[in-house]
Amino acid sequence: MTQASVGADAPILEVRGLGKYFSVGGGFKPKRLRALNDVSFSLRAREVIALVGESGSGKSTVAKILARLEQPTTGQVFFQGRDILAAEPRRASLRYRSKVQMIFQDPFGSLNPLHRVRYHLARPLARHHRLAGAELEARILSLLKAVGLTPPAEFASKLPHQMSGGQRQRVAIARALAVEPAVILADEPISMLDVSIRMGVLNLMLKLKEERDLAYLYITHDIGSARYVGDTIMVMYAGHIVESAPSDRLIESPAHPYTELLLAAVPDPTVSKPKPLGAKSGAPQLIDPPRGCAFAERCPKVMAICKKEDPASAEIAASHHVRCHLYNE
Numbered sequence: 001m002t003q004a005s006v007g008a009d010a011p012i013l014e015v016r017g018l019g020k021y022f023s024v025g026g027g028f029k030p031k032r033l034r035a036l037n038d039v040s041f042s043l044r045a046r047e048v049i050a051l052v053g054e055s056g057s058g059k060s061t062v063a064k065i066l067a068r069l070e071q072p073t074t075g076q077v078f079f080q081g082r083d084i085l086a087a088e089p090r091r092a093s094l095r096y097r098s099k100v101q102m103i104f105q106d107p108f109g110s111l112n113p114l115h116r117v118r119y120h121l122a123r124p125l126a127r128h129h130r131l132a133g134a135e136l137e138a139r140i141l142s143l144l145k146a147v148g149l150t151p152p153a154e155f156a157s158k159l160p161h162q163m164s165g166g167q168r169q170r171v172a173i174a175r176a177l178a179v180e181p182a183v184i185l186a187d188e189p190i191s192m193l194d195v196s197i198r199m200g201v202l203n204l205m206l207k208l209k210e211e212r213d214l215a216y217l218y219i220t221h222d223i224g225s226a227r228y229v230g231d232t233i234m235v236m237y238a239g240h241i242v243e244s245a246p247s248d249r250l251i252e253s254p255a256h257p258y259t260e261l262l263l264a265a266v267p268d269p270t271v272s273k274p275k276p277l278g279a280k281s282g283a284p285q286l287i288d289p290p291r292g293c294a295f296a297e298r299c300p301k302v303m304a305i306c307k308k309e310d311p312a313s314a315e316i317a318a319s320h321h322v323r324c325h326l327y328n329e
């Protein structure tokens with residue numbers, strides 16, 4: 001069996017060659033939809049990796065596989081050196097699920113509207129830490145305080161509809177913290193919130209990372225927020241990681257034509273903008289995808305080889321990887 005990285009600086013979560021295909025169409029000859037192909041990365045304690053891509057790029061599928069809501073078609077996932085997809089006892093799987101928590105895009109949808117905040121936090125605390133009575137109540141209040149919902153006793157008694165979207169997302173974060181996770185998968189956690197409160201939620205996530213040694217996989221379509229929270233940015237297109245690099249490096253020296261396109265569309269005046277690229281619009285063909293680079297139909301720098309061969313990933317500078325024929329030998 002393949003060995004995971006070990007040692008003091010070993011990743012807490014390591015993903016290797018993840019692929020996910022869905023059968024679509026039914027009948028005698030169902031077609032294959034490629035959601036992910038050859039996705040690999042490592043996440044260390046206190047690190048934030050921002051996974052950026054447009055709708056349908058596969059970024060949420062990565063999160064669902066890591067949360068064990070989906071099974072991959074190929075690949076391996078190691079948590080603290082242990083292959084969590086290989087057959088393992090249910091108890092080990094439960095431990096993984098408590099250590100890797102997910103925060104969803106829609107905080108209202110992720111909370112039961114009939115139950116008060118106290119109920120949502122009491123369940124994981126009772127199940128994972130066997131807390132009850134005064135001890136349980138004290139932990140609930142301490143979690144609410146940690147996510148900035150004060151006075152905590154007042155918030156503990158609220159129903160989801162009695163709070164704002166930002167407050168509901170803070171409850172969702174508190175619920176994830178209740179089981180003392182090591183990794184949080186944050187799937188577009190601010191995209192449904194008012195612009196005015198997004199920054200507060202991002203700053204809370206960063207504060208909790210420092211206080212609790214958390215690592216985040218932060219999933220977003222917004223490269224501006226990816227830059228704000230991410231130590232590393234990975235750009236996804238059509239199920240592939242097409243570019244990854246330390247955040248500042250990726251923003252200042254983007255190499256993949258798709259990353260250049262994303263940055264050109266950022267309205268933030270502090271982000272350097274390459275000239276508009278004139279890329280064609282359109283979606284990649286994910287069902288029975290043709291040979292070659294998935295971005296070829298839209299790419300302003302397309303070459304003959306791009307429609308014949310899949311580009312391999314190349315390291316063009318320290319920790320800066322690009323999947324594009326412009327950088328292949």
Ligand code: SF4
Binds near residue numbers: 257326
């Ligand atoms: Fe463009 Fe070719 Fe690079 Fe794909 S491989 S991004 S088509 S230049």
